[in-house]
Amino acid sequence: xxxxxxxxxxxxxxxxxxxxxxxxxxxxxxxxxxxxxxxxxxxxxxxxxxxxxxxxxxxxxxxxxxxxxxxxxxxxxxxxxxxxxxxxxxxxxxxxxxxxxxxxxxxxxxxxxxxxxxxxxxxxxxxxxxxxxxxxxxxxxxxxxxxxxxxxxxxxxxxxxxxxxxxxxxxx
Numbered sequence: 001x002x003x004x005x006x007x008x009x010x011x012x013x014x015x016x017x018x019x020x021x022x023x024x025x026x027x028x029x030x031x032x033x034x035x036x037x038x039x040x041x042x043x044x045x046x047x048x049x050x051x052x053x054x055x056x057x058x059x060x061x062x063x064x065x066x067x068x069x070x071x072x073x074x075x076x077x078x079x080x081x082x083x084x085x086x087x088x089x090x091x092x093x094x095x096x097x098x099x100x101x102x103x104x105x106x107x108x109x110x111x112x113x114x115x116x117x118x119x120x121x122x123x124x125x126x127x128x129x130x131x132x133x134x135x136x137x138x139x140x141x142x143x144x145x146x147x148x149x150x151x152x153x154x155x156x157x158x159x160x161x162x163x164x165x166x167x168x169x170x171x172x
Contacts, residue, residue, distance in 0.1 A: 001071075004090040011077045011088045015063060024063035024079075027051045048101055049078060056101040058108070062086070066100065076100040080108050087111045115149040118156045122146070 014020045023029055027050045031041045047064030048054040064078040074094035080087055089107040094100040122145050150158070 004092050007075075007077050007090045007092075008088045011063075011079060011090070015079045015086070015088075021063060024065060025050070047076065047078065049104065056098070056105070058105065060108070074100045076104060078104050078108070082112055085112070085117055111149075114152055116152055117147060118150050118159070119145045119147045120156060120159065 015024065023045075027045050027047075029043045029045075031037075031043065033040055045051075045064070046066050047061075048056040049058045049061040049064055051057060058080065060080040060082045062079050062081050064076060067075045069075070072092050074097050075092045076090070076094075078089045078091075080089070087108060089104045089111070091100045091103045091107070094103060122143060124146070148159075150156075
């Protein structure tokens with residue numbers, strides 16, 4: 001058993017692997033003959049958002065995997081990239097086979113249409129030296145900018161960074 005959140009985390013990690021993307025992002029794959037199977041075998045990805053002759057094709061979709069179990073019914077994990085921004089959508093418990101495609105389309109449109117990426121420079125996350133008991137001093141810094149998606153009605157000015165103590169850092 002798993003959750004849609006777990007599948008989104010797994011997908012987000014896996015799409016960074018080019019070997020994984022070779023299969024996750026392809027609509028078909030031919031396995032060459034082996035010592036056990038003398039003829040090539042064809043495998044098809046039933047993620048219709050990857051296949052251009054379906055009614056669900058979306059050119060921004062870079063990968064996907066469909067599934068079905070009795071408890072979860074029709075499920076699908078999808079990754080899409082538009083204008084340099086990659087989103088992952090996970091749909092579970094779709095009652096009909098095609099519903100997962102329309103639900104995913106709605107989720108992607110919502111994600112791309114309702115949120116804007118912002119980036120805060122790493123320098124904002126550099127603090128003074130903290131004294132940590134008898135263990136010595138700690139310097140907190142970040143090497144890369146902090147990037148997040150904000151609702152379209154917010155801006156980077158709405159973000160507040162609070163560093164209450166050396167053990168806990170909170171970004172609001």
